[in-house]
Amino acid sequence: MHRTGFFDHLILLLGVFFMVGPLVVAFTTSTHSAADIHSNGLMLSIGNDGLSTYDKVLFRGSGFTGAVTGLSMTMNSLILGIGFAVGKIVLSMLAAYAIVYFRFRFATIAFWLIFTTLLLPLEVRIMPSYQVMSDLHMLNTYQGLILPLLASATGTFFFRQFFKSVPEELLEAARIDGAGPVKFFIDILVPLSRTMIAAVFIIMFVYGWNQYLWPMLMTTDERFYTLMRGIKQILQVWVGSQIPDYNEAFALAVLAMLPPVIIVVLFQSWFIKGLTESDK
Template identity: 55%
Template sequence: MIENRPGLTFFSHFILWLGVLIVALPLWIAFVASTHSAEQLIATTVPLWPGDQFWTNYSNILTGPASEAVGISVSQLLLNSLIMALGITFGKIIISMTAAYAIVFFNFRFRMFSFWLIFMTLMLPVEVRIMPTFQVVADLELLNSYTGLTLPLIASATATFLFRQFFLTIPHELIEAARVDGAGPVRFFIDILAPLSRTNIAALFVIMFIYGWNQYLWPLLVTTDESYYTVVMSIQRMLAVGDDEVAWNVVMPTTVLAMLPPVLIVIFMQRQFVKGLVETEK
C-alpha cells in the first residue's frame, strides 16, 4: 500500500526539478552563447536568451575553417570523432564477445589465468600505458590515421567481464541442443549467442560510444595532421589563443554540436540500455 502524502510528493518533485535545472542551466547558457556574435559575448555578460546569429555562427563553422587554430570545418571534426567512436565501439564489442566466448565455452590450458590477466588490466588506466602504446603506434607508422586513433583503444576488460558473466548463464541444455543440431562453434556464436546478447550489446554500445567520442588525450598525441583532428580535442585548441580574445561565437557552437551525438545515442537507445543493465535474456 502506497500512502498519499502531498507534502512528500511536492518535496520529491521539487528536488527532482532542482536537479534538472542545475544540470540543464549550463547547457542552456552554452546554446544561448552560440547564437550571439563575438562582440556581444565579449562586451557583456553571457545573455540568458538566444540571439540573432544562430544560422550565421553554425553555418560558418560547418562549412568553413573552424578557427585559426583548427583549419578544417567542424563537420569534418564531427566525422572524425564519429569514425573514431564507432571504430572503438564495434572493436570493443567484437573483441570482448569473442574473448568471453573462448573463455566460457572452450577448455584450454591457462583459461582462467588468461581471463584474470585481462581483468587485471582494469587497474591500468590509459594514462599509465600511453607512452609505450604511442611508441608502438609510431613504429607501425599509424600516426595521423583512423587506425591509429581506434586500434589501441579497442580492447576492453570491462566488456569482456560483462559478456563472460552473461555467457555463464546460458543453460547447458541449449548448448547440447545446438550441438545435436549440428551447430559448430561459429554458428553457435552467430546464430544463438549474438541474438541472446543483443541487450547487453546495446548497453555496451552506449557506454563505449560515449567513451570513444569523449577521448581527448589519445587523439591529441597521435594526430598532427588537421584532417584527423577530433572535435573534443579541437575545442581545447580553439581556447588556447594566448593573449588574444577567445572566439566564443566559434567555441560555443562547436561545443553544442559536440554534445549532440552522445545525447542522441542515449535518447534513442535508452530503453535497450536500461534492459541491458537490469535484464538477462535467455
C-alpha cells in the same frame, strides 16, 4: 501515495534540469557574439548571431591549412566513437566467449589478467602505445587512432557475466542440432546479447567520442582533428587584445554534446535492460 509520487517526479525533473541545463545554456550562449560573451558571461536568452555562428563553425575552413571545418571534426569524432564501440564489442564478445565456453585450463587466470588491465589507464601506457604505432607507420591514420585502444576489460567482464547466465540447455540443444562453435555464437549468443551490446555500445561510444589526449598525441595532420581538439584550439587563440571566439567554442561544445545525448535518449531502454536484465 500521491505525495510520494509528487516528490518522485520532482526529483526526476530536478535531475533533468541539472543534466540538460548545461546543454541549453551552451546553446543560448553560442547564439551571441564573442564580445557580448566576453563582457557579460553566460547567456540565457537567444541572441541574433546563432545562424552565422553555426554556419562558420560547420562550414568555414580554419587551422593552418584552412582544411579544418566543424563538419570534418564531427565526422572524425563519429569515426572514433563508432570505431571504438564496434571494435571493443567484437573483441570483448570473442574474448568472453572463449573464456566461458572453451574449457581450457587457465581460463580464469586469463580473465583476471584481462580484468587487471583496468588498473592500467591510457596515461600509463601511452608512450609504449605511441612507439608501437610510430614503428608501424600508423601515425595520422584512423587505424592508429582506434586499434591500440580496442582491448576492453570492462566489455569482456560484462559479456562474460552475461554468457555465464545463459542456460546450459541452449548449448546442449545447439549441439544436438549440429551447430558448431561459430554457428552457436552467431545464431544464438549474438541475438541474445542485443541489449547488452546496446549498453556496451553506448558506454564505449561516449568513451571514444570524448577522447582528447590520445588523438592529440597521435595526429599532427589537421584532417584528423576531432571536436575536442577544435574547442581547445579556439580557446587558445588569445593574441594581444584579441578576444577568443567564445561563441564558436560554445557552438562546438553543443555539437560535441549532441550525439552522446541523442544516443543515450534513443537507446536508454536497451541500455537499462542490458545492465539490469538477462533478456533471454
